[in-house]
Amino acid sequence: MTLEPGTGPASQPALHRALGLSDDELDAIVARLGRRPNDLELAMFSVMWSEHCSYKSSKPLLRTLPTHGAGVVAGPGENAGVVSIGEGLAVAFKIESHNHPSAVEPYQGAATGVGGILRDIFAMGARPVAVLDALRFGDPTDTRTRHLVDGVVRGVGGYGNCVGVPTVGGELVFDRSYAGNPLVNVMAIGILEERHLTRAAAPGPGNLVILFGSATGRDGIGGASVLASATFADDDPSKRPSVQVGDPFAEKLLIEASLELIEAGLVEGLQDLGAAGITCGVSETADRAGTGIEVDLDAIPRREPDMAPFEVMISESQERMVAIVRPERYVEVAAICGRWGLARAVIGRVTADGDVTVMSEGRELARIPARALTSEAIVHDRLAAPPERRRQAPAPGAPIEAGALLPERGMDPGAVLLALLGSPNLASRRPVFEQYDSTVQANSVVRPGHGAAIVRIDGGGAGQPPRTPTRALVAATDGNAAIGAFDPWLGAAMSVAEATRNVSITGARPLGVTNCLNFGDPTKPDAFWQLQEAVRGLGDACRALGVPVTGGNVSLFNEAPGSRILPTPEIGVVGLLDDVERRAGPAFRADGDTVLLVGRATPGLGGSEYATLAGLAPEDGAPAIDLDLEARLQAFVRDAIARGLVASAQDVSSGGLGVALAEAAIWSGRGAILRLHVASSPAVDLFGESPSRIVLSARPDDVPALIGLAEAADLPVELLGTVGGERLVIELAGTGATGAAEERGSRVADSVDVAVRDLRHAWDGGLDRALGWRDAGSAAGYAGAGNAGAGAG
Amino acid sequence: MTRIGVVIFPGSNRDRDTLRAIELAGGEAVPLWHETASLEGSAAIVVPGGFAYGDYLRAGVIARFSPVMRAVGAFAERDGLVLGICNGFQVIAEAGLVPGALLRNRGLRFLGRDVHIAIERFDTPFTMLAGPRRPLRVPIAHGEGCYFADDVTLDALERDGQVLFRYVHDDGSVAGEAGDPDNPNGSLRAIAGVINAAGNVAGLMPHPECAVEALLGSDDGFGIIRSLVESAGAAEREGRAPRLAGSAA
Incomplete structure (x- = not known):
């Protein structure tokens, strides 16, 4: 893509399309400007009117969200x-x-x-x-x-x-x-x-616009429009120049300098430069304050010579910030940037005319109302239509026949549990988390993954x-x-x-x-x-x-x-x-504690990890959600923890109740002897992922109060059993229980009975196995140029 | 209150953790900016973790040339107490204040998790209050922590009692060299930290300053920080803490 210097009307009739703008979007631009945009202006519009920056498709939907609440200040x-x-x-x-x-x-x-x-x-x-x-x-x-x-x-x-x-x-x-x-x-x-x-606004005509941090280069040209807002072919090398390159060391300096500037009261507004670069930074800050900004293009520090105006204006070079500063505070701002070794430059000033203006060598290269780039960007009224198949799906929570399709007769629930724990989506994330520093700043109360x-x-x-x-x-x-x-x-x-x-x-x-x-x-x-x-x-x-x-x-x-x-x-x-x-964690706390299930499984295995394992199509029965029940459940558990009645609290989600109990056992190193009343089917009750269920453990003395609290909130409670031992034992009982044991003439299905050690083994190694990371020692190190982060923490 | 200086390079990121741990141990924590040649009356110095100057060339290699490190070097030469943690260990090793070098982890990946270490000597200014509990559970967070020295040096270190910390299993037995996950970076002879021959400069890869409160999972590292603060106080009272030209106080 080549762009002429930003003068004159758009040089190529179809340039807007090459920049990712549709014909009607070009018409809308012309309507807002009252004239045809020149090439530079068109480039600025193309990044600002990208989906990523403008939310042009999603804005009408997002406006429906509840955004007010106690304490919300931004x-x-x-x-x-x-x-x-x-x-x-x-x-x-x-x-x-x-x-x-x-x-x-x-x-x-x-x-x-x-x-x-x-x-x-x-x-x-x-x-x-x-x-x-x-x-x-x-x-x-x-x-x-x-x-x-x-x-x-x-x-x-x-x-x-x-x-x-x-x-x-x-x-x-x-x-x-x-x-x-x-x-x-x-x-x-x-x-x-x-x-x-601090707000990302540019108040006060006459204030200076200061760019600090890294210099502006050709990386990330059009990232917002080219990469983030279009579908693309797999691994397309032509897109690679659109990817930005990060420098965490520069970012660390930027953090310290920015916070110091704010604490010293030196900035009127502060905005990071990400998608759409300087164009976004100046147009959004100006629009939020109802002002304009005149950019002195020649003042912007660059990494390389001969960058075209449009490249400078839309580059997504990383680790840059824009500060709005009163002229008399500039010396102090420059001193703080200097102390942190950061380059800074006055690249413009706030104006009263509401326009983003780009000047170079005394010539005006572009002039666009700030609001036309941001708050008054085009909004599309997109067409929505459900796919055909949805109309055939049973209603969520419907007691459908999916259960009958499952291989639950004769299944060994313990073997299924081990298979689930070792599956790629449920196994321990340790191999990933331990490549991250989770303890720096010395405030992390728990380690990741629990x-x-x-x-x-x-x-x-x-x-x-x-x-x-x-x-x-x-x-x-x-x-x-x-x-x-x-x-x-x-x-x-x-x-x-x-x-x-x-x-x-x-x-x-x-x-x-x-x-x-x-x-x-x-x-x-x-x-x-x-x-x-x-x-x-x-x-x-x-x-x-x-x-x-x-x-x-x-x-x-x-x-x-x-x-x-x-x-x-x-x-x-x-x-x-x-x-x-006064907090609760998911792991069991002490032998002898009572284990309870609050909430009840509803039919529907669709979308569950068990269904994936069993090869079941997700359409076959979604669980239902009762949002009112969910709200009562969450209020109950917060109250119970605040009253000191809870030893541990674990959510039932991916992998269902079986995996939730197994994790509580693995993370504590304690087993449990439990009996689960099967209401639907063993698969639904053990491995279904219907929401609004929590596993609690509590000291036996606290159980009556806990049950009273749950019943007062109209929540179903089931006593499952007791923490202790080295095995997780879940006996499946009740009229809904089916399976091998039933066929042998018993009302009780086969039970889960697995050593905690074996649960841990399956869970801990699953991800390494799936990714082929077992032999991590031979993995090639990443040798990309300029990557900090090889060293220490 | 005893002043303990904490060196801050651009890119240090456990400086605040270290300052705080020193305060918890009863010391007065003094941040020392990398451009300063004054140690501001500090009775001991900690070089904290992070990525000094981005660690672009090799961990610690640029930091050693900073004005503050020249002052720290002079301080160490006159028997001042210096502790390097993680990146700080890499910096003081590059500066030659302690023997050995830190290479990339054998697994070639950054590793952030809890490890167990044992203290080999309790008669040093860095460990005197840390016993007799063993092993200690402390976090690591580094990509270049594989302790390396030639066999002659390693033998000498062992003989002279300069191996101060070793990676161990949770039962306290020493971890293996390669392929033992309890020696997270494959350090030779499972060495997690060393002390210089004079006994006033020590470095280690794990983070005792991030293990000073039970709330955060472990307070096993607190004894090391307390030892440093107490030793610095004693040195100050007995007039052993070096005073450098240009120092305040």
Whole structure:
């Protein structure tokens, strides 16, 4: 693609199409400008009107989400959501995708995904305290998938480890639909003093626009439009120049310098430069303040000579920030940047005319109303149509015949449990997590991979004594794509339920939801329908659970030739634990404790790991969700933990009750003797993934109070048995129990009876086996040029 | 209160953790910016973890040339107490303050997890209050932590009691060299940390400063931090802490 210098009307009639703009979008641009755009202006529009920056397809849907809630001080539209947590502090958090860059160049794609989301956090004035990454890939035994997994994991680690923000959790899911289009969703969390909350706005005509951090190069030209907003062929080398290159060392300096500038009160506004580069940075900050910005193109430091104006304006070179500064404070700003060894330049000034103007050598190369690039970007009214097959599917929760298709007669539930524990989606994530630094900053209360992440906030330091009681943030990400594949409303609602439940079972109160909506091409009616339904499910669940949506990101066009990803609403939740000493974990605590199941399995094995193992099509019976029951369940468990009645609390989700119990046993090294009343069928009760169920353990003395509390909330409770021993024994009982034993004339099906040691062995080695990482010592080291992160932590 | 200096390079990332651990141990933690040649009256110095200057060439190789490290070198030469942790160990090894070198982990991957280490000597300024519990459970987080030296040096280190920390199994028995997951980086003779011949400079790869509170999973490292703070206080009281030209206090 070549562009003439930014003068005159568009030089090639079809240039807009080459830049990814449709004919009607060009018409809309002409209408907003009152004239034809020149080449530079067209390039600026093309990146700002990309789906990634403009939300032109999703905006009408996203407007329906509940965004207000207790303590929300910054919501969608800001760099990150911010919720007040009292004591003068607030938490900033957001999840964002870096899917397409990671498909093209996994190491740098993932690394810059971490870098980009961290900048969103510290641009708000918050110190990043945690990263979670939700990753999705194709079949783990596939060579190309292995290459992608290896690169992405190294990239997340290479960046996060160096920059000194602990990676505390996340997800790793394999499904064939992601083979050509992996998902890399990264969530970051930061803590700020509320008085330092900083907006990405450019108030005050006459103020200076300062660019600091790395110089601007040709990397990432058109990343937002070329990569993030179009489908693409697998491994297309022509897209590689669109991938940005990360420098975590520069980012670390940028964090420290930015926070120092904010604490010193030197910036009027701060914006990170990510997608669409300087064009985005200046147009968004100006539009938010109702001002304009005149950019002095010649003042922008470059990595290489002879860059065209459009390249400078839309480059996505990483580790750059734009600060809006009063002229009289410039000297102090420059001094702080200098101390951190960061280049800085005055690249423009705030104006009152509302336009983004690009000047070079005294000539005006471009002039566009800031709002035309951002808040008044085109919005498309896309067509939504459900796929045909949906009308044939039974209603969620319907007691359908799917169970009859399952190989449950004669199945050995213990063998099934071991197979599930060792399967790629349920096995321990240790081989991945241990490539990340999860302890830096010395606030990580739990190690990754054992339920929700818990990060202390009032630990003191720098002369500050620790606060008592000490509070903590609790965070989880969850995305149910398997259910979403045939019922996107349900998939999104279950994702919100699971992520908030994972936070609630620690005792923490969910503060807000951030979401990353990974979907297909929105110009295709069935793909847009999936998005529409998922947003509706997201909104319904958030309203029912009383949790606001504080921000997020939409990643569309996740299609490779011949395949579309499962619709994947990735939900990130942050909660607040008022006293970290009064928390519950998922592992059993003591022998003799009583094990209870709160909530009841509903029919429907569709979308479960068991169904996958059994070769069952996901359409054959989705579980149902009762959002009101879910809300009562979460309120109950928070209350019970606060009252000190709970020894352990474990969520029933992937792999069902059997896997939930096995994990509680593995993580504690304690067995249990349990008896499960089978209401539907052994498969449904043991391995079904219907939501709104929690496994609790409690001291026997506390059980009556616990049951009373559950019954007061109208929640079903079942006493399962007792913690103890070295084996997990689950006797299947009741009229619903069928199977080999029944055929022998007994009413009781075969039971699970497996040594905890064997459960651990199956669970711990599953991922290494699936990825062929058993011989990790011989894995080739990543030798990409310029990657920090080889060294220490 | 005894002042303990914590060196901060661009790219240090466990500096705040270290400052905090020193405060918990009763010391006054003093951040020392890499461009300063003054140690500001510190009675002991910690070189913390991170990626000093990005570790682009090789871990620790650039940091050793910084003004503050020249001052730390002079401080160490005059018997000042210096502890290097993780990247700090790499920096003081590059600077020749302790013997040996840290190579890439044998698995060629960054490793962040808990390990067990044993303290080989309790009569040093860094370990005197850390006994007799063994083994200690402390986190590691590094990509270049494989301790290496030639056999002659290793034999001498063993003979002279300069092996201060070793990776062990959870029962306290010494981990193997290669292929034993309890020796996470494949360090020769499972060496996790060493002390110099004079006994005033030590380095280790694991992070005792991130294991100072039971809430965070382990407080097994606190004894090491307390030992340092107490030793520095004693050195100060007895007038053994070196004073460098240009030092404050």
